[in-house]
Amino acid sequence: MKNRKIPAKDPLAAEVTKLSRSFAERAADPSYMDRAESREAYGAYYGEVSRSKGESLGYEILRRGAPSLFLKSPLRMLDLGSGTGEFALGVADALLSLPSLSLSLHLVDRSREALSDAAREGEHSRLSLTFSQAVLPDARPFLPGSFDIVTMANCLAENENSVEEFADLLQEISTFLTPGGLLLLVEPADRRASRTLLTLGDSLLSRHSPLSLLAPCPGGRTSSCPALEDPGDWCHEDRPADFSEFLLKTARSVGHVKDALKMTYLLFGREGTPAPPSLRLVSPLHKEKGLFFGDFCDGKTWWRIRLLTRNRGDLTRSFTRLHRGETLSESSPLSLAIAPPVDGRGSIDWPKDRQVVRLAHPDGRPFDSDDET
Numbered sequence: 001m002k003n004r005k006i007p008a009k010d011p012l013a014a015e016v017t018k019l020s021r022s023f024a025e026r027a028a029d030p031s032y033m034d035r036a037e038s039r040e041a042y043g044a045y046y047g048e049v050s051r052s053k054g055e056s057l058g059y060e061i062l063r064r065g066a067p068s069l070f071l072k073s074p075l076r077m078l079d080l081g082s083g084t085g086e087f088a089l090g091v092a093d094a095l096l097s098l099p100s101l102s103l104s105l106h107l108v109d110r111s112r113e114a115l116s117d118a119a120r121e122g123e124h125s126r127l128s129l130t131f132s133q134a135v136l137p138d139a140r141p142f143l144p145g146s147f148d149i150v151t152m153a154n155c156l157a158e159n160e161n162s163v164e165e166f167a168d169l170l171q172e173i174s175t176f177l178t179p180g181g182l183l184l185l186v187e188p189a190d191r192r193a194s195r196t197l198l199t200l201g202d203s204l205l206s207r208h209s210p211l212s213l214l215a216p217c218p219g220g221r222t223s224s225c226p227a228l229e230d231p232g233d234w235c236h237e238d239r240p241a242d243f244s245e246f247l248l249k250t251a252r253s254v255g256h257v258k259d260a261l262k263m264t265y266l267l268f269g270r271e272g273t274p275a276p277p278s279l280r281l282v283s284p285l286h287k288e289k290g291l292f293f294g295d296f297c298d299g300k301t302w303w304r305i306r307l308l309t310r311n312r313g314d315l316t317r318s319f320t321r322l323h324r325g326e327t328l329s330e331s332s333p334l335s336l337a338i339a340p341p342v343d344g345r346g347s348i349d350w351p352k353d354r355q356v357v358r359l360a361h362p363d364g365r366p367f368d369s370d371d372e373t
């Protein structure tokens, strides 16, 4: 029986279920944000998650961006497909944690009603909001302009047949990014949405635009994403998060598991320092009889790395402490390969005399001695 878990009396859970199904089936009615019931359900449920994602990635922007970028006042940010504004306002929360910073944020959405709600949400003495109602990617009333940070979250999944057109739009926008400026793209963590974003990212990289990829891929990836070589693969984040009891209750009613921030993201910079060469864990770590294994990406090749458990001690401890998205220091995985990689896939048996040096958390924070205890 469908919707078995939804109590008949919980209209929010019922509306969230409808929305969720329409997102999953890529069948969202383009006017869903114009209708009060679905807009409010979106804000009450997805809004909290989006705000947390925005905040988490906003802090990452502060960490990965050039410090000179955040000396600007006001910092000018553009958010595309803003809906009721939560993602952009989450990024804003993080940026405004710098006491000297003021932010001018321009929100764009096809839904005027959603933008009106966003206007009510975004109250902060150092934040000024402006709006454009526009159907992307063709309508561009916000151009020409000058932006320090451009974001787009959970919008491409509703436009997956227009990837190249969105790449055209973002390429044009990138020419209005100030030096050191950042472009952050975020989509849901499911295979289809993730691969669509990775495809858009490859299109941007292939255009010789002024953008380089700063995160999450190690080593400043310039060629195509190895995840796209195999239709079964995709790449996503799974970061710990705390949600309100209200959200968790709704999630339980709907039958969702909400225990982490799950998303695929790409952070481009006009200038800036990419993540250093390393191996990033892009799967859970698996245990089998006699060995542990996981999939790691160095930005060029997707490596299946195995560690035999007879290698007891510090090596196994360091390896098995890794979580999805974390990186370990290794600048020449090719030298460890069992055989030359084929179609972007390679295998490594981790040598027992080689240390596993954990380099960075998924958001780029380096590991320090506290993390080792």
Ligand SMILES: C[S@@+](CC[C@H](N)C(=O)[O-])C[C@H]1O[C@@H](n2cnc3c(N)ncnc32)[C@H](O)[C@@H]1O
Pocket: 030, 033, 046, 047, 050, 080, 081, 082, 083, 084, 085, 086, 087, 088, 108, 109, 110, 111, 114, 134, 135, 136, 137, 152, 153, 154, 155, 158, 159
């Ligand atoms: C899933 S919501 C995401 C809202 C917000 N960015 C977030 O992450 O919470 C997608 C938003 O993109 C807007 N949108 C989708 N396609 C659009 C398009 N082609 N042009 C303008 N807005 C669009 C929708 O109206 C909706 O508000």
